[in-house]
Amino acid sequence: xxxxxxxxxxxxxxxxxxxxxxxxxxxxxxxxxxxxxxxxxxxxxxxxxxxxxxxxxxxxxxxxxxxxxxxxxxxxxxxxxxxxxxxxxxxxxxxxxxxxxxxxxxxxxxxxxxxxxxxxxxxxxxxxxxxxxxxxxxxxxxxxxxxxxxxxxxxxxxxxxxxxxxxxxxxxxxxxxxxxxxxxxxxxxxxxxxxxxxxxxxxxxxxxxxxxxxxxxxxxxxxxxxxxxxxxxxxxxxxxxxxxxxxxxxxxxxxxxxxxxxxxxxxxxxxxxxxxxxxxxxxxxxxxxxxxxxxxxxxxxxxxxxxxxxxxxxxxxxxxxxxxxxxxxxxxxxxxxxxxxxxxxxxxxxxxxxxxxxxxxxxxxxxxxxxxxxxxxxxxxxxxxxxx
Numbered sequence: 001x002x003x004x005x006x007x008x009x010x011x012x013x014x015x016x017x018x019x020x021x022x023x024x025x026x027x028x029x030x031x032x033x034x035x036x037x038x039x040x041x042x043x044x045x046x047x048x049x050x051x052x053x054x055x056x057x058x059x060x061x062x063x064x065x066x067x068x069x070x071x072x073x074x075x076x077x078x079x080x081x082x083x084x085x086x087x088x089x090x091x092x093x094x095x096x097x098x099x100x101x102x103x104x105x106x107x108x109x110x111x112x113x114x115x116x117x118x119x120x121x122x123x124x125x126x127x128x129x130x131x132x133x134x135x136x137x138x139x140x141x142x143x144x145x146x147x148x149x150x151x152x153x154x155x156x157x158x159x160x161x162x163x164x165x166x167x168x169x170x171x172x173x174x175x176x177x178x179x180x181x182x183x184x185x186x187x188x189x190x191x192x193x194x195x196x197x198x199x200x201x202x203x204x205x206x207x208x209x210x211x212x213x214x215x216x217x218x219x220x221x222x223x224x225x226x227x228x229x230x231x232x233x234x235x236x237x238x239x240x241x242x243x244x245x246x247x248x249x250x251x252x253x254x255x256x257x258x259x260x261x262x263x264x265x266x267x268x269x270x271x272x273x274x275x276x277x278x279x280x281x282x283x284x285x286x287x288x289x290x291x292x293x294x295x296x297x298x299x300x301x302x303x304x305x306x307x308x309x310x311x312x313x314x315x316x317x318x319x320x321x322x323x324x325x326x327x328x329x330x331x332x333x334x335x336x337x338x339x340x341x342x343x344x345x346x347x348x349x350x351x352x353x354x355x356x357x358x359x360x361x362x363x364x365x366x367x368x369x370x371x372x373x374x375x376x377x378x379x380x381x382x383x384x385x386x387x388x
Contacts, residue, residue: 008326009228009281009384010271010316013069014308015062015236016290016336017301018348018366024298030289030338031349031365034305038313039364042328043351047359048369050347051331053377060343061167062238062290063212065333070242070283071226071381072219080214081238086153088241088250089145093216098161100187101212102144102152103168104129104198104205113176116168116294117150119204120259126150129201133208136197137190147237148258154210160186165211169294170342179210221247226385232283233270235262239285248283249274258287260300264311272319281385284312293336301338321355328353329384330364331377347374352384 019029026033053068054060055075063081064074082099093099104118104126121129123146130146138144141157163183171177179187187210194208222230231249234240235258243250251270255263264286271282286308292301320326331350334343349369352359362368375383 006324007280008275008320008324010275010320010326010328011069011281011283011381011384012308012312012328012330013066013239013283013285014289014305014330014332015285015287016293016334016343017305017332018335018346019293019301020335020337020339020366022298022338025302029366030298030301030305032367034302034309036305036309036313038309038317039330039351042317042353043364043368044361045358046351046353046361046364048349048351048362048364049372050369050374051350051377051380052347052374053331053333054345055376059167060334060345061212062236062333062343065377066239066242066285068377069329069331069333069381070222070246070248071378072246073376073378077217077219078214079217081212082153083214083216084241084245085147085151085237086145086155086241087216087244088237089147089153090244091145091153091155093155095215096158097141097155098158098213098215100154100156100160100165100210102130102154103209103211104150104152104203104207105168105209106204106206107176111176113168113171113174115204116172116209118206120149121203121205123148125201125203126152129198129203129205132197132200133194137193142190148235150205151237152208154190154208156186158215159183161213161215163187163213165213167211168209172294172341176209217245219245223247226281226381228280228385229278230281230283231274231279232285233267234283234285234287235259236285236287239283249279259291260288260304262286262288264307265315268312268316271316275320276323286312289332290336293338294341296338296341298338326355327384329380331380350375350377350380352380
């Protein structure tokens with residue numbers, strides 16, 4: 001569907017970029033410390049504020065936050081993280097199946113969660129591990145499915161759904177907390193048995209960690225909800241899965257890594273090519289800021305923000321200004337403070353830019369929006385496209 005008004009929309013998601021002031025940065029946050037002249041320039045013409053992307057009572061995960069950014073109320077549609085990632089792998093869960101996220105992790109001899117990402121194995125190496133896990137532990141309704149790097153999926157019988165599982169990234173440097181609840185014995189059996197399988201591989205990861213379970217959600221298509229053709233680019237199965245569930249086309253970019261070395265220019269060019277080809281709206285998701293937050297890596301978090309500005313926004317703004325009217329929404333899916341190395345539920349800064357209508361303007365940082373009103377995150381998509 002090609003619309004006659006010609007307006008184009010871009011949604012920019014610097015995953016987990018919001019943070020807290022750090023002594024190492026002179027009391028500034030990474031957003032304040034990063035040199036971002038292009039973003040600063042459009043912020044002076046934008047509407048800014050704070051977005052509650054994590055509704056009260058829901059966990060501060062990328063599944064919840066990105067669902068909000070896509071314009072869907074997580075309080076209504078969220079069933080768990082894993083079924084969204086399962087959709088990205090082409091898995092359609094039956095009503096008698098539940099999906100779990102299956103991390104490859106590194107647990108210390110003392111039970112400490114050393115690395116929730118298991119040393120960031122390559123996708124190819126990780127696939128061999130998942131294949132071995134399926135051969136050794138699969139069957140009777142238990143299925144291991146390979147994903148990207150350390151992120152994979154376990155499909156299990158629906159009777160395994162009831163368990164309290166701690167996300168491994170919430171345990172970095174802390175004692176690991178095993179699952180509890182009715183399904184915990186089954187989960188622990190697999191987690192314990194996985195150590196013998198992982199021991200046969202030359203990887204930093206030494207076992208699996210199961211969490212984020214849920215049944216397949218039923219979400220309306222983006223086009224039926226907003227009347228627009230949309231596409232996205234990401235290296236993360238979770239975000240791709242939201243696209244599958246809502247009919248948003250996920251553009252494949254081989255050089256998108258989900259890490260510090262991702263292809264920023266490639267993501268920008270995917271957006272421009274899709275918009276030029278007729279897409280109305282494009283979502284650019286970059287994971288690097290979140291990974292830096294989890295790693296406690298100040299330098300990489302600042303660099304990732306600067307890469308957004310110089311390697312995505314610079315060319316994006318120039319091209320769209322020349323092409324016609326456009327609007328942009330920018331916000332992270334949650335904060336990932338470097339000091340705590342995990343997600344938080346606090347509202348995050350958002351920016352709404354319209355090339356034709358200037359907003360009151362401001363500074364796009366945590367401090368810059370601290371006194372501005374909080375809006376529900378899932379309502380911002382409607383605000384972005386409302387005056388088309």
